[in-house]
Amino acid sequence: MKLVLHSAKRASAPYRVRIGLNLKGVPYEIRPVDLVANAHHAEDYRALNGQGLVPTLMVDGRPLTQSLAILEWLDETLPEPALLPTMPYERAIARGMAEIIACDIHPLNNLRVLxxxxxxxxxxxxxxxxxxxWIGDGFRALEPMVAQHAGAFAFGDAPGLVDCLLVPQVFNANRFKVDLSPFPAIATAAARAARHPAIAAAHPDHQPER
Amino acid sequence: MKLVLHSAKRASAPYRVRIGLNLKGVPYEIRPVDLVANAHHAEDYRALNGQGLVPTLMVDGRPLTQSLAILEWLDETLPEPALLPTMPYERAIARGMAEIIACDIHPLNNLRVLxxxxxxxxxxxxxxxxxxxWIGDGFRALEPMVAQHAGAFAFGDAPGLVDCLLVPQVFNANRFKVDLSPFPAIATAAARAARHPAIAAAHPDHQPER
Known part of the structure; x- marks a missing residue:
């Protein structure tokens, strides 16, 4: 299976997918998309991703879009190590935590909206x-959930879906100089996760783009 | 299993979950949350849903939040009839279509943002x-995907996750008098899905609230 990720180093959504791919330990090629130069609006890119957003994951030449859908696909296609817990109720809690970020924080703050x-x-x-x-609204809801469910990682003791979302969102909050002191559980979980080698390798500073 | 849905009749996210529950044919009780009166900000509701958003699905007294997470939970807990296709790539396409709405259209247009x-x-x-x-941006990307994947419903020939998202989003677009004539595949799929008895029963006009 050949995987090519159309990525932009600082954008949250491809950062999430890089973490997921790295956690699975699957090889993939990165194709940088220069958002500042509006490369995501070019016709050839839009043919793969009609929204003109990053990421797009090419799977043997076929495009997949939307970071959450890609992460779910990864977890179904390469089940080990799992990104989601085993039991349906816990899976729903982890997905709900991820979606606070994916649905109710990030889409309000991305490049096209600003x-x-x-x-x-x-x-x-x-x-x-x-x-x-929007970061404050979302993090206020997420903070007690992380406090309740975090172990060595944001949900339990293994890195997973919530970390894929949380680490880029905290990176983004820091870029915008949002005060994270009201969110100690989130800040601690994100900092700890960011030190995991697979997650660290996905960091914007470790991308091939200049 | 006792299910109680904290719902608001015109809000998109609980409307999605009503469709999913009705498609599964599982009994549930509706608890209306009066958004105009800010009942979603009341302390007792926020204890269940830290975001103060609808819906919350109570499962034997335990809360689940975020409509997509709830729909995935439903599909895992009550697998028949399935809301998602069988094969991972098709599941990812369907989820990606749903997430164009759930991540990149609706969160920009809900009550708290307006x-x-x-x-x-x-x-x-x-x-x-x-x-x-935001409806235009999202629907322009979604239109060719619906045109490609729709059968009797928005993805294939059975009602599923994409219909759960699409029908409320088209209802919302009509409320805001958005011109849908550039999106004939979407408009056709949503109108056809809306006539399915389980989906029709979830319509705002058929809710217990005044």
Whole structure:
């Protein structure tokens, strides 16, 4: 199976997928997509990903989009080591934690939304407050869940789906200088996970792009 | 297994879960949450759902949140009739289609975001343009996927996860008077799905709330 990941180093969604791929230990090739140069809007990229978003994972030449769907596919195709717990109720809790980030934090703060706010004459201070609002809302809900479910990682004692989402979101929060002191369980879990070799290798600083 | 759904009739996310529960044919009780009266911010509700969002599904007294996680849980717990296809690649395509709506359309247009825009002195015309922008972006990517994968329903010939997401999103687009004429495959699939008895029973007009 040949895997090619269309990725952008600082974007959250491909960062999640890089973590998942690294945790599975499966080889893949990275194709950088230059978001600043709007390479994600180029016609050849849009033919693979109609949204013009990253990531796209090419599986033997066929595209998969949406990071959560890709991570679920990975877990179904390469079951070991598992990204999700075994029991349905625990799986739903882990997915719910991941989706607080994937549905209710990140989509409000990504590049296309910040560009839209700029186009609506929203200045940088108000844009930063916007970003902090959604991170704060989501992290306030996530904090007690991480406190309850974390072991050595964000959910239990093995790295998994929640770490795939949490590490990039905390990276993003730091980029926007969001104060994480109200979220000690999240900050601790993300820092600990970030030291795992597979997760560290997915970090933006360790990507082939300049 | 006793299921209680904290629901709000017009909100997309609980509407998705009602469709999923109805397709499974499992009995459940509805507890309406009055969003206009801010009942979702009440302390007793937030104890179940830290985000203060709908839905929350109580499973024998234990809360599950996030509509996609709940639908995946349903499909794992009550496998028949299946909400997802059988093969991993097709499952990933269906999930990816669902997540265009769940991650990249709906979270930008829900009540808390529209209230935030209002607080930023964004007027109604610009708010409507905001809503239409994200629906348009998402539907432009989704349209060829529905055209490719739809049979009698949005993905294949049986109702499933994509219909759970698509029917409420089209209902929402109509509420905001978004022109759906550029999206004939979506409009056709949603209209056809909406006539399925289980899906029709989940419609806002058929809910116990006034």
């Amino acid at each position: 560009r839209q706010l700029t186009a609506m004459d929203i200045g940088e201070t108000e844009r930063d407050a916007w970003v902090a609002r | 209230r935030q825009l209002t607080a930023m002195d964004i007027g109604e015309t610009e708010r409507d343009a905001w809503v239409a922008r």
